[in-house]
Amino acid sequence: MKYMATYDLMETARTTSQWLGATAQAIGSYPAVSMVPNPFFRMVAAWGEVTERTFARMIAKPDWNINTVVAGDGRDHIVSVEKVVQRPFGDLIQFQVHGRPPKPRRVLLVAPMSGHYATLLRSTVASLLPDCEVFVTDWHNARDIPVSAGKFDVEDYTLYLVDFMRFLGPDTHVIAVCQPAPLTLAATAYLAAEDPDAQPRSLTLIGGPIDPDAAKTDVTDFGRRVTMGQLEQIAIQRVGFKYAGVGRLVYPGLLQLASFMSMNGDRHSRAFSEQVLRVTKGEASDHDKHNRFYDEYLAVMDMTAEFYLSTVERVFKRREIARNVFKVAGRQVDIASITDVAVKTVEGANDDISAPGQCIAALDLLTGLPDSKKASHLEPGAGHYGIFAGKSWRNNIRPLVLDFIDANSGAPQPGRVHLRTV
Known part of the structure; x- marks a missing residue:
């Protein structure tokens, strides 16, 4: 109490x-x-x-406020947000552009679960919609999830991504922004070993802490200074009586x-x-x-205590992804299992949250992937926000990412819809 x-x-x-x-x-x-x-x-x-x-x-959870998009015919087409996979802790949503033939580029945008809603990627979605079919992971506020729904930690997060990728099928291109980059890499490796036919065609990791020790920031220094016991005492609380998740342990x-x-x-x-x-x-x-x-x-959401604490302990302190010793549901996830999925990393030269070097570390882990399927980009003068939603994204990074997607699409059939049931 x-x-x-x-x-x-x-x-x-x-x-x-x-x-x-x-x-x-x-x-x-x-x-x-x-x-x-x-x-x-x-x-x-x-x-x-x-x-x-x-x-x-x-x-207040912000609205996406993406109402229309201009298509190749020069007309404004209505955009609706539809839930295509629903889960207790997060849904897979699609931005459905009505009256427009399906685009061959199919993008899964993995949003961070780091205190803000997926709408933080609003401008990223808006910039991709004219050229892509866009799907986004829409994580729920932990205060609104009853305790009866159970736990949600980094392994559950990874398995959610596995399910979403399986649902969308192999003609998908995944873009992970910031916090989910390590777990998205792990989810792809999990599929490579367990269900290779469901692997996406490409994976773009933007400003994520694959190896937090590769370049120190205030975030990594804090993770080193504070013990897990101290962190639990100062950061974790129980949801109050006002919300459906009353009693759930969260990082508010x-x-x-x-x-x-x-x-x-x-x-x-x-x-x-x-x-x-x-x-x-x-x-x-x-x-x-x-x-x-x-x-x-200012629109913030609670994270489950187990997700927040396991992220700090396993991704930052023990560096399980960076050391390639991460396990999901008792199974060892070997990053080297990825042999077919093209991987690109994007970093900002002035990123003070996930500094240059942390994300590109993923390429060294991909020992089973040919160099021809690896790529990286360091954006000069860009901070953390700019590499996925600011001027640097609009003018430089977005075109590079779309070129990377096209180069690794395997000649997708225009208008093809490949959805699985899970």
Whole structure:
């Protein structure tokens, strides 16, 4: 009950802050105060508007907001998001473009489970949709999953990816972004040994910690300094009474958000103050640059405790992927089993989360794969976000990834649909 009370205390603080913001906005917007020439009340209303929006977004799952895409015929085609595989801890979703012939490029985009929703890849999806059939792993918020659904750790995550790849079939090209890169590599190796006919045609790993020790960052240093016992004590709580996952042990999204914000506290405070001034002057809008960024940045989700702790222990501390000793369901996963799947790594030269060297380490593990099926790219001047969603992705990396997909497609048949049941 100690940790459940802590979880509820955090939620109480968030709700209170949201209420204070809404109250300030209401008071400052009251018609009678508009007769007062002093701008104080306008600033109160602006502060309330920004504060209420800030704390409300922390528990709201963002929408994809990808409504249409322009096809080769020059027309806008409606886009709908459909669940094609449903699981307790995450679904496989497809962005269905209606009225457009199926594209030969079929892409599985593996989204991170690192505190934010899969919508963090919204711009990545939008950039791929005109040229590809896009599928995405849509992970669920652990606070909304009943305890009766059981556990979910790195092995379960890997097996989810195995099931998704089997469902989509061998004409699929997998792109893993950041955190899931090591486990996606392991899932591909698992299929190579257990079900080679279900392997994807290519695998692109973007900014992932395949070998965290290859280049140190603040993230890897933290993993080394803190023991697993300390981490469990400071990071793990039980979901409170408000949510369906009541009692489940989680790493709360609000706790992770607090650590994110503290790393760049001055910058976030300045951005908040500047937005209050813009609202006061009537220069802000619902979808301006500030709101677009923070609506996504502040929307956080809880991770199951076993997934968070096993990721730190097995991927970062014990480096099981990097040492090629990772096991799934008691079976040894040998990265060298991958002999047919083309693999490309992408890194950002200025990535301070997964530094250059961590991702390209995957190529050294692929001892059974010919060099002709290996590729790598280091993007100059790019940070972590830029290599999958920023200018570097749009202008340089995306075209390279599509060329890599085409070079390893094995002449797919246009319009072919290859779905399996699981």
